[in-house]
Amino acid sequence: MSKKTLRIIPLGGLGEVGKNMMLFEYGKNILVIDSGLMFPENHMWGVDYIIPDMTYLEDKFDRVRGIVITHGHEDHTGAIRHIADKIDAPIYGTPLTCGLIEAKLRAAKLYDVDRIIEINAGDSINIGPFEVEFFHVCHSIPDAVGLGITTPVGLVVHSGDFKLDQTPTDDWPTDFTKIGDFAGRGVLALLSDSTNADQPGWTSSEAIIDGAFDEAFRAANGRVLVATFASLISRVQQVINASYRNGRRVALVGTSMVVNSKLAIKLGYLQDPHDVLLPLDQALGLPNSKVTLMMTGSQGEPSSILGRLSVGRNRQFDLEEGDTVILSAHPIPGNEEVVSRTINKIIQRGAKVIYDPLLPVHVSGHAKSEEQKQLIRMVKPKFFIPVHGELRMLHAHADLAHQVGVPADNVAVIENGTILELTTESLTIGDRIPGGYVYVDGTGVGDIGPQVLRERDRLASDGFVIVNMMIDVETRELLDEPVITSRGFVYVRDSEQLFLRAQEKVASIVKDRHNDGIVSRLEKSLSKFFYNEIRRRPIICVLVNEV
């Protein structure tokens, strides 16, 4: 590696590349970009969330000069406690981002006023050998930024999560001037958000939601319930505005929605000039046609307010006939089924449900293909690196870059854990570092691996069977009938015959009196027996008590 080489390293497993954490390494200096978590896929049984594997950093923690967070979403901030307990370097973010991070660090007892450094879009700061210029981008949370990073090899632009909304709710468009300024200076490499790169066209403006809300609010005779993400502050603003236009007051329901909105009001990201907001207990006293309730649960999460309402288990109020529920969010990939089921359950309770595409009550926070091409045309990078997407989006994004004139050799599609080496002249795909996902389950960080997940996978589909028996240590004979217990395997009350035959099977094998490997022989035989009988493969545990 020549001295003048910048190493760009996205961390994590086979997921969205560089979304949760990315390193810029130059000599003995490391800049960390984002520190987020990933939500588990359905097959990652029992995993609460996933953080990037930081093994690569372990002997280099003292080289980290700073942690820059591009915006306040969980997939960019949710692992902050797992890095803040190891690294002393300051954490940089815009005011809203810092407010959200502060709450996380306080909860983890890692907060310290000196650790968090507020910056604003437009600011420029030096972090080790990097000069970082923050520029505003539109996204589905206020105060998101992209980064212009002047490195010793050249200017690298990182889009952050972004879209090019010309009429965002806060009237603060993506900073085209700054982007033009970068282009004028000459951009060595662009890293850009690929999330929607395989979607044609432009992402609709948030402005179209106002009209959809008005239509839905006008048609509603009863209460309006709007479910969205607790971090989607601009949507709270749109609901406040639409409620005001339609003669309704708004109550925010649920801790995360209330806490985030309070923070946003305090910092000036959320305005309520007409005093539309009021506490829930007061809202519940108003006529239904005068009330909007705003809450979480757009992903069908069972523990969210909407999740509890859908099964009639919310404490303070229930769904009522005549309610209109607006799902102001799209399902996150993998949640489609549970969202669909939640909608059906809400309808069963007599409420009407409005979701995209019935009305455009949500738009994505990520740029689609035409915007992507626009950004590349504006930035005019020499090298292009699609990030923040799964492999398929990155490839679609690479195709878009070709279409707007970036030569194929100047585009690098990489996976998490691959080192990119950037010089003033070249972009090279380097080695892979070990590591991938770190699963967090309960208080366990990294103690769940492939073996435990394989066991859970098998338990999920076929349950387990325990065979417990006492054997005479001298004669090797059964002292009593073996006791067979199962969970998640069959409905026990209807399966007496099956278990009786299994007991006989066990007894006949024990009779052979081959001591060696009796446990594994029994497990194998029973596994075969149950598969032949009922085509299921439970985990089998044979316990031999020698007496």
Added chain:
Amino acid sequence: MSKKTLRIIPLGGLGEVGKNMMLFEYGKNILVIDSGLMFPENHMWGVDYIIPDMTYLEDKFDRVRGIVITHGHEDHTGAIRHIADKIDAPIYGTPLTCGLIEAKLRAAKLYDVDRIIEINAGDSINIGPFEVEFFHVCHSIPDAVGLGITTPVGLVVHSGDFKLDQTPTDDWPTDFTKIGDFAGRGVLALLSDSTNADQPGWTSSEAIIDGAFDEAFRAANGRVLVATFASLISRVQQVINASYRNGRRVALVGTSMVVNSKLAIKLGYLQDPHDVLLPLDQALGLPNSKVTLMMTGSQGEPSSILGRLSVGRNRQFDLEEGDTVILSAHPIPGNEEVVSRTINKIIQRGAKVIYDPLLPVHVSGHAKSEEQKQLIRMVKPKFFIPVHGELRMLHAHADLAHQVGVPADNVAVIENGTILELTTESLTIGDRIPGGYVYVDGTGVGDIGPQVLRERDRLASDGFVIVNMMIDVETRELLDEPVITSRGFVYVRDSEQLFLRAQEKVASIVKDRHNDGIVSRLEKSLSKFFYNEIRRRPIICVLVNEV
């Protein structure tokens, strides 16, 4: 119930209403429409498939005058063996549908040449008090039909699964003439497929796929692999045609794809006038640029050809750098995540993947909202009953019916298990019959219920712990240290301390020598202990061996 009442009863659980099975009951005469299975949702652990609960029919099997199958898809035919072993009545279907059913009955050793009666679109037959007229509809399998059922209370039209494609691959549009004929006679009630009722506009014609295929085939230098459903015969036709236009030969890969296509060729639904088809082993000998391989696996099923290719475990051939894989299907709801993962894995292996929306390589087989309104306008029913969708689609469909003039009181949105009572004058929502889903797991039909699924759910997320101990029957003292075993709970090698503390906990509780309920006391204490230690709730089994 007056004598002149037709009872319409969709069977099943909270799923797509009337899709898998529906009954028309008049006096002591029952007509069964469709006999399909449902694929399990992700939370239905280990369930292979689901069939409608037929308890209602149990004392009425001899009243069934016929079973009419609208088309050959699994969700309309997949439960045929479960009804054919109980009911003697003839099964009616078009030639392709009958061919597919015959294979299922043969596999279940229930085939009998007299049971299956082939009809053709345009035919009219009497089944008990019902005169059933079959009319052709476009769908994603050839030879699908809708039904015009003249009942003692009036003419009821059932759309089947349909769309209004003007340029289908087989050039056989939905039979508008017959529909007009029904309208002229006066339609009492329309039952219509709601699957895409919440989607705006029209479903694109299959014809647009030809252009997308040509674009993809032209761009491909290596092999083209097309994955779709084995039943999507028209897509096989389109792939044969596109391959011929682009100088390629086609090999079908995998049993279901080969068997279905053979049947379709034999019955004349699939044409290969230029001898484009050839066996796989011969195709593998041709230059890559001359080969198209067609297979299943569009849903990322691990056991399908494409699923095996994506992880490098296919027997006859592997994915190669330069292959172009076309996913000619949309993910079935609930499969989005696994399809996405499969695409990423294929890309990791160096192949290019083309899917909608990158190119329109698939279109839905179901009518969208404008087509739905069109059909209602054409049929002019007095009463309207949306079917074949989840509750949310049915409600969207009901809204569409209002928009085209069906009064709200004349529309009935019902769930499976609800009896609809139709007279010449009225449509009434009647009682609910007991029953819902019947889960099939291995060879067990209906033995898996909520309790086993709850156990599997808990096992999937936290695994289990067994505590095995020997106790002196006299002194109630432990004779040895309790042995603790676990699966799917923690990585055992890293958890020695945890298990040691659990052992101590057990010993201290046993020391109290309260005999009563020692097992349940231990289970409760350990559950609490593990939750406090590691925030997980495994299933705990305490085994006490008294010696």
